Amino acid sequence: MLYPIIALLVGFIILVWSADRFVIGAAGTAKNFGMSPMLIGLTVVSFGTSAPEILVSVMASTTGAGSLAVGNALGSNIANIGLVLGITALVAPLPVKSKVLKQEIPLLLAITFLAGGVLYDLYLGRIDSVILILSLIACLFLFTRFQRNASDEDLTDEEEELPELPTSWAIFWLIIGLLLLAGSSRLLVWGATEIATTLGVSELIIGLTIVAIGTSLPELAASVASALKGHTDIALGNIVGSNIFNIAAVMAVPGLIAPIELESIVLLRDYGMTLGLTLLLALLALVQKPPKISRVEGGLLVTAYAGYLALLYNMSI
Template structure:
């Protein structure tokens, strides 16, 4: 078998294992927290929120540890671009997405603020320990604010909190630890496959991180959002994307600077961050401006998808 086949197989297997192990890890963590007496609301806003970003976090962490910082950074920024252009675009085409008032007042403005902070950390084309600690501090502030907002307005849930499965402590620990170990292994498999694809095709690791890895780690959000829209629960799709993007910038983007501080490809800020910022401002404007109640309809979906296709074409012209 050719090296390309092995690399593609590694990427596919890595994505499958990442998705399954993340589900086990989140389930085990949530059940463990419940067994410790933590409220379901707090578990949903903290443990589950961070846990659903576990694939992106582990991929970025393993990439940075192995010296592939471009894959790690590309994964974080590319996932946000894919979430807004691909996930929201496709979901809005299926069904209009209502914008909840709590989302427009709190989470979307906070995403804009976090995006600006991330830009300030990337502006000098260097991601070091200081920048990563700033992003991590933002993560803890975000979790604190989410809890405060939820307690102040329990009638406006910030996220869809699923029923937490009751598991014996031994089973919960097993799923928590086993899921984490498998996450580490599958992330390493995926990073190896992505690195090999970049080498064999002669393209930069940054582009692979922005496309193959980012789209792959965004597939769970895409599947969940499309499934929710088909079932009529399309009101949670926008909130899931906004929450995922906040955690990607704070928890995922901070990983490379923690373990492998260093210079970044100049395209990260001048091209990719700029595109991510443009998508964020566009989604925020569509969700917050104009008459209320707001919805993101099919026209919005066409704009977002078109923007994502144009971004992909831009990347293609720079690698051929």
């Protein structure tokens, strides 16, 4: 099992690095071709931060590991709220902007409920995937409208720091990042499925845990680094946006490539945890005035995530 473990570790390292290169190259290219910083943040950067999950899902689906892809999508959302936001709030309390509370969190809740409707029959097919992709398009449209109606202060706070790159170098990193993303995703999926086979653990469990945590590492690193620098105000918005992409884009991939039948436990345990943590996040954001995620609430999120991992372990032995 040594080679699969090495493949998994190397795949994660290259995946995280290449995702960063891809975002830099894509954002630099878009900027040089005249896109506004705000539009780049809404589209290129948002897609780029979800690129690891999307590429892993593509590779998993094309190799017959569709349940790993679904586990990656749901597991990443669970990890983003329970692990990433929880740890970030422990580092520094996270203020919740009124825009996020009134617009983006309700949108995430709506997309999460839609995912429940799609998964209710325990089958993820092409029609289901098209519904999810249409919801993503609707979300992007609404994000654009939200930004149009945002105050100048909000726009200044959220504007992305874009790289200053010559067009040739931007395109170079765009292509290299994408190629390495594809290669490292394939390596990671192979390692994960081999480990699952050797240990007798389902691909779903591997997707919900090892792969989901690994593909959430960029968000964790970026959120903690931002908190340490005092830039806590955009951390929650970034995670909410990433979770919307995970459901509407990442989970749509398996159904488009190779429709799969799911076990009932996916709906009851894994989707249930995704919905539960999303509702808990919305509730915690409303509890305090002004709205924020405190250190105590961050500890609660991390504890909930630890409990979920313990449940997965107990059910897999």
